[in-house]
Amino acid sequence: MxxxxxxxxxxxxxxxxLHGLLLVTHLTLHVRDEVNPWKLGGYGMYTMPSPATTVTVxxxxxxxxxxxxGGLREHNWYFNWYCKxxxxxxxxxxLTENHWLIGEPFTITVTTEDFRHYxxxxxxxxxxxxxxxxxxxxxxxLSGVACGKKDYSKSDTIVWKP
Amino acid sequence: MRDKLFSLAGTPGSLQLAFFAAMLSxxxxxxxxxxxxxxxxxxxxxxxMILGCALYAVPALRQSGLLIFIAGCFxxxxxxxxxxxxxxxxxxWTLVPAAFMASWWTSMLYAQYLRYTMGIVMIAAGLQKxxxxxxxxxxxxxxxxxxxxxTEQMFGFLCSGHALVEPCLTYQLIGAGxxxxxxxxxxxxxxxxxxxxxxxxxxxxxxxxxxxADEMNFQVLNIAILxxxxxxxxxxxxxxxxxxxxxxxxxxxxxxxxxxxxL
Numbered sequence: 001m002x003x004x005x006x007x008x009x010x011x012x013x014x015x016x017x018l019h020g021l022l023l024v025t026h027l028t029l030h031v032r033d034e035v036n037p038w039k040l041g042g043y044g045m046y047t048m049p050s051p052a053t054t055v056t057v058x059x060x061x062x063x064x065x066x067x068x069x070g071g072l073r074e075h076n077w078y079f080n081w082y083c084k085x086x087x088x089x090x091x092x093x094x095l096t097e098n099h100w101l102i103g104e105p106f107t108i109t110v111t112t113e114d115f116r117h118y119x120x121x122x123x124x125x126x127x128x129x130x131x132x133x134x135x136x137x138x139x140x141x142l143s144g145v146a147c148g149k150k151d152y153s154k155s156d157t158i159v160w161k162p
Numbered sequence: 163m164r165d166k167l168f169s170l171a172g173t174p175g176s177l178q179l180a181f182f183a184a185m186l187s188x189x190x191x192x193x194x195x196x197x198x199x200x201x202x203x204x205x206x207x208x209x210x211m212i213l214g215c216a217l218y219a220v221p222a223l224r225q226s227g228l229l230i231f232i233a234g235c236f237x238x239x240x241x242x243x244x245x246x247x248x249x250x251x252x253x254x255w256t257l258v259p260a261a262f263m264a265s266w267w268t269s270m271l272y273a274q275y276l277r278y279t280m281g282i283v284m285i286a287a288g289l290q291k292x293x294x295x296x297x298x299x300x301x302x303x304x305x306x307x308x309x310x311x312x313t314e315q316m317f318g319f320l321c322s323g324h325a326l327v328e329p330c331l332t333y334q335l336i337g338a339g340x341x342x343x344x345x346x347x348x349x350x351x352x353x354x355x356x357x358x359x360x361x362x363x364x365x366x367x368x369x370x371x372x373x374x375a376d377e378m379n380f381q382v383l384n385i386a387i388l389x390x391x392x393x394x395x396x397x398x399x400x401x402x403x404x405x406x407x408x409x410x411x412x413x414x415x416x417x418x419x420x421x422x423x424x425l
Binding site for chain 2: 001002003005008009011012015016019020023027030031037038039040041042043044045046048049078081107109113115117118119120121
């Protein structure tokens, strides 16, 4: 507990400023269609139907095999910020959860749902597309496009073995 | 008794009751964590919040209860912050600072902080709707009226199904009215207007919106905070109503309506 009113005042001001900054950032991202308006601290719930995000991972040589994407979603904030590039940590989790993907080239596609005003309805929009190729049996190269405009590439070596 | 039920005297007890209602709204919001294992982060945090809330009800243990509740809130929030709804964020912004105060209910500074917070939240919510454009052209009201859940379809009788294809003026007016009201309340809060009629209309608006969306947690949190801002505290009658709505929320108003229809 803080007894000093001056310190209380400063602390509350700082919290208020932080909250305000988050709101301005969220509104800016919403204007650019780069964030799920329902999530990440904005107050845009019920501005449109809650957009569901779908993550699809397809292996080049085995396109029909099931891939568990729970960790990939979780480590990328459930793709609620559409421009967040896929992290190395999340890819590591994906490979941990699906060992058979190691050494296997594959693609990652993330879609969200936009709201079409008239005729009113939901339409899918791709927000992330990425490919993973292998430079050595242990080293992958991840390259992709986030929210349709942000190109990126990351490389990492897997130090663990299944 | 009648005085207790409807008194807006703003006694320390009625302010505490408002805060207690806000705490309950957070617990009910995280109701799903009830199913998580007790020793997991969401499960343990949820039971921690309940313990904090129970201790808060005992005057001698109030501060300890508040701290335990806030710790539970934090743990629960950070375990799923990227998917957390508005309610969870607002609870963190509004309830956590109370733990810094020796006696928040006597602190005008805390009430002022809540007033500014709710002011910017109302304006941000209004701006989000303007940016989306779905309220001004009526498309989202039309969507809810014909594709939404049971309660969301309450405005369905105002326009024909053609409203999904072409704008209907009534839905546009409803959408514009909602935005205007949120912006006006936000500005009035920032300016410091605490007229009783604003509080009464806003509580009515929040309850109506809660019934429409079939989601009462957020509304109860907002109502509780507003009664602290306006220094009226929460009359016992309003508290009972809020608890009834929170309990109904566990099942869902739409579900209850359907069950009653099938009787």
